[in-house]
Amino acid sequence: MAAVGRIGDRAGENWLESRERLIAAAKASSPFGDVEWDAAVWDVSVAYQHRTRGYKARALRLPFTQHRRRGWGVGDPIPAPFSDVIKALVCVRHQKRGQSAGSHSVFIRAARYVFEATRKAGHDVGELRKDDLDRAAAMVFRRERETSAYKVIGHMEELADALDRHRLCRVRLDWRCRRKSRPQSLTPDRIGDRPTEVSDRLPSEEAIRALGKLYQTIPKGESADDSTRADRILILIATIMVCTGLRIGEMLTLPVKPITISRDGSRNLRYARLKGRADDVAVLWHLKPLLSETVELVEAAVAELREVTAGARRVALLANRHGLLLRGKSIPEMLNGHDIRAVLGLKSRNIAQFLKSREIPFEIVNRGLLIGRDALCKGIAKDHWFGPLIPGPAGKGLELHESLCVVYANQIHRGTHTTLTYAARPVTDQNVHDFLTGRAGSRSVFDRYEFRGEDGLALRARSHGFRHFLNHLLDEGGAPDLVQTKWFGRHHAADTKSYQHLTSAQRAAQVVQDVLDGRVGGQIGEIAKALPREVARTFLTARIQAVHDVGPGLCIHDFQMSPCERHLQCTANCNDYVWIQADEAKAQELKRQAAVAYLSLHAVKVRARSQSLTQADWYRHLMTRYQQLMKQLATQGFHEADLVRYLKQEHRNAD
Template sequence: MAEVYDFKSKRLLACERFVANARSLPIFASKNDFNFESLSWNVAQLVSAGRARNACIAFKSLKSPLGTKKKPMAQPFGDAVKAAVAEKLWATRDAPNGVSAYRDIARAGQYLFRVMEEDQLNGDITALTIDHLTRAIPSHLAQDTQTTIAYGLRTLARIWAEAGIAPQLEDWEFDRIPSAKESRLENVKARRNLTHDEVCAIAEAFHRAKTPYEQVITSVLALLCCAPSRMEEALILPEQVEIVERPGEYDVPAEQSFHKDNRFRFGLRWWPSKGGPPMIKFVPAEMVPVAIEALSRLRTHTATARELAKWMDKNPGVMPLPCALSHVRDCGEITTAEILQLFERDVQRYKKFRPFRRLRNGVYDFFSVEDWWRAQRPNGWPILSERSGVKYSNALLVFNRYQLGNWATDPTQIEMLTEKQIGAALSPNPGQPSIFERLGVRLPDGSFPRITTHQIRHYLNTIAQRANVPQAHIAYWSGRKSVMQNRDYDHTDILDVVDQIMARGVHSEVAQSVPVIVSDGDGTDMDLLEASIRTNVHSTPFGFCVGNLTYEPCSRAMTCTTCTRLVCVVGNMDQTANIEADILRRRKSVENLKAMDANGRKVNPRMKAQMEAQLKHGEMLLSMMIKSENEGAVIRNSGAPGLMDFSHSVRAFESRKKRNQECLFEN
């Protein structure tokens, strides 16, 4: 008798595993007001307080009735949306967002399901395509609403791609419509990068920091400057993290082997959060002393909290007590004065003593106090991060509660450093100056820096892009599993070069075949010229090319110093070094020609003269690039001599043409 098997693809099996893992998350404990099967989750206990009237997330299909008649989204798509929201709730449990951040994900799933219904996919999540995501954004809605839905769709796409459910969706991006105040030619996202002055401000703050709060914040920033990492990756580092000398190529996949470079002789252990495996992130040798000092400072200021966490691990569920209050456990009673001594000001934030069971006037049951203390422990205790396997007892960035804040330190509780605390330290608020304001670190214009931790990651990626590091290496260094994600972090200074070109009135020729892109400005000729330059400028090892490389192949690849479309910016050391190397190569070639001529060997005089002219021009260009008074100036390579034109192919064609004509005449 033939047997019938239920075939399931790898993607469908991955979806089932993804949903099963989400069902087992602790957020579906009995104390919460929802379960995985519900079509409405009340997540009030898992999100930060906000202005929303309720904290419910709906998973019904769009336009279905409310109440008992509401219809769920078809499976397995509906469960996959729930699982994505649950994963996001669990991942941000230590620093929860407002309910709208999670509600937007579910809402994006509803709009995506409506498109699936139109194509009759019947909830088959593995059949999704990039076109479905694009069509899921309603065109009739306001622009802000479209952007919100797009962000939710992008979150779903990346979560499902990482889980192996729909890897084809990983690189989807929403082409946002520019607002009336934006220019289509002004890549706002590409401008979000650290400047040299802001990097110097971080270094200055690191050296000026004296108090524990100042040293903790600046040390975290210093670690982020050592390797391109996300903030959440730094927060889950273990206390044993160290600088590894000569990590070797075994830490790099075989297809991405690094060449032997002394700059990448050291590394830090990291747990990437963007799809990459646990790894050692290479650290430039110049930053090794900075990383060692930062780690030393962090270990010093977190040692007390780590010892407390270790004691709590050995005594699970037991509240630590100072020696002066050790008697309260034996008698089971604690007075008001002893509670204030134990928690200092913290207990007043919890409606004074209402959570505690009062025995008589001014006396409370100690064990009710201990029960309240257990409920205040961080989520996931004693595990800080499941990704890295780090516990609070061996984590690098753990502190006693309120140790870094304005409240009196709670000696009985542990908390981890959060992204909100770092963000608050970088963004000045009324009554709370930024770390740069506290330390008096200013930019050259007198203002205080306003940066984010993610800009540091963009800055390091930009340095790698400018150094022509292979894309596979940049992706690995940044903890990515796809080189396609590198493009969002490529902030070469092309836009700055365009600004300098326009400011100095350099009218560079632009190929006639390039489509004219009209600026959103006032339509002047300068706007059109700037649009054309910005559309076509490209970065090269020698400078910037304003030629039409998009539509025409370059006939002078790697011979940019002989091209009139080359634009150089004085002060770029890498480009200056490449020009110098090109001159050395040309000088060697000219010397070889002269030696051949002196030895009586046949030398093409036109070629010799042309190469000598190219060498002379390159030396002149280099002399202008190394002059300190030209720092920041734009040099257009307008007087460059052309390449040598050879007539071999022309003569061969004419000879063949003549021979063919003779054959035709004879016939």
């Protein structure tokens, strides 16, 4: 493997010299390893092997090709020197920022449009002008969807900046697309936007009910190559995701025995948290408590999934132990067509096509095929996944035979390909996507089993939509934001807002009902108690127009009407502050804030005894805040004596 160097930014005034210098530096640096520079398609799997997940693509390739003219495969190669410039710039962006293969692919896609727009100039990068980029952008808007066009245009602007920075054009471009605007689907809601009843990211209840019906009706299938067996595997995966809210990658990398039992008898799901750039290098294993109403269903689905994938898991285990397939089988040194079908378990009689597709050499002897054993074992190795599902040391990574979601090669194709029972592969995110939403040439499970909505349209659901659906149910049931954030394994509470689909009116109506039912404390609750129920409902509906989670409680101040005079002082006797009584989810945060207020009051009293200057206003503020926090904790049976013990315990833990 060539040594990895650095690509400098130094560029001369002559754009031709700058181009040659940049290309030479990129070739010398080899950021993608030993790729063939002149090849139209680069296999960059080695550069990403530390972060490649088994549920993703098996090989990562960067095609430096033109737009394809057919619906399959790749287009014609982009000729040099245009392709050399794009390859060099891809090397630069990978070395400096470590971009993903997907990001590089979008960058190359943007370059394809620029290449097509420079046809009149002979595809000369040095003669590129702003008009050429405008024409390329116009083609993007005509051919791409709104969100895709926005991303491609962004990378096209990056390409123009890179050409300027390395002085690869005769004139400076300084180009920005005038038609570029962020799509509405990527823009958060703003004040004044038209309210939406249901987000597109939230699957309909009809789709969820249909999945439940499919779970009850799809049979296991009699054999591995039965198409219903593939559907059964995928409906089990979908069922577990609906009940647990796992991301697709977290679901497909579950260990073979993911459920553990705590000392109190509760069930937890052990999973690898896969989100963010940090997880490309390190994986953290987490325990997610199962919801009590879903425990029985999840345990049954996991047990059945483990059973129907046991055969593929055995194949993966043997391959992992011996490093090759068919280990332990008695195979003659030379095989004919009949032998191959018997050894590999093939049903198709077109053995020649099978061998050609795997580049396995064979001879024709007496009008029959003859293949060597070593050549056969080497050729069929391409059908098996030999790498880890999650890279990492023992206990951190995950091998294929240790995974719950493992299948025979081609098993998920549902009859379009022969199931290869001698090789095993992980279930991929594309398999799940095709199962739920379908694509060209592959109907979704809802279409194939004739499930439609009340409007007669086909049902659809995205795998990440299950996470939205479960989060929406928890939010609708009144689960605090902190509970939602922790249970779904998020680092930041602000991220939870993207998964909450209750409108402002629905959230306000929920708080009104909680106040009427006596579950909410605060000054407004005391006022409502003194009124007849119907009068109280009218009063609360008019009074509560907005709800904000402020940590220890809720704020009902409507900031669109006026600013709050007690901003950031919610627990200091604010009229707009309310809280859920006996809210155990917020107990730790309440104890922490009460402890801070208690220690601050103690410090003020010490200073007062030493006759230091003490401001009465600050003391009253601390006392008001402390009394409010202890009032909330009292609903949970936690009093000042408990707080003192809590402080002593925290002090011992710190030591």
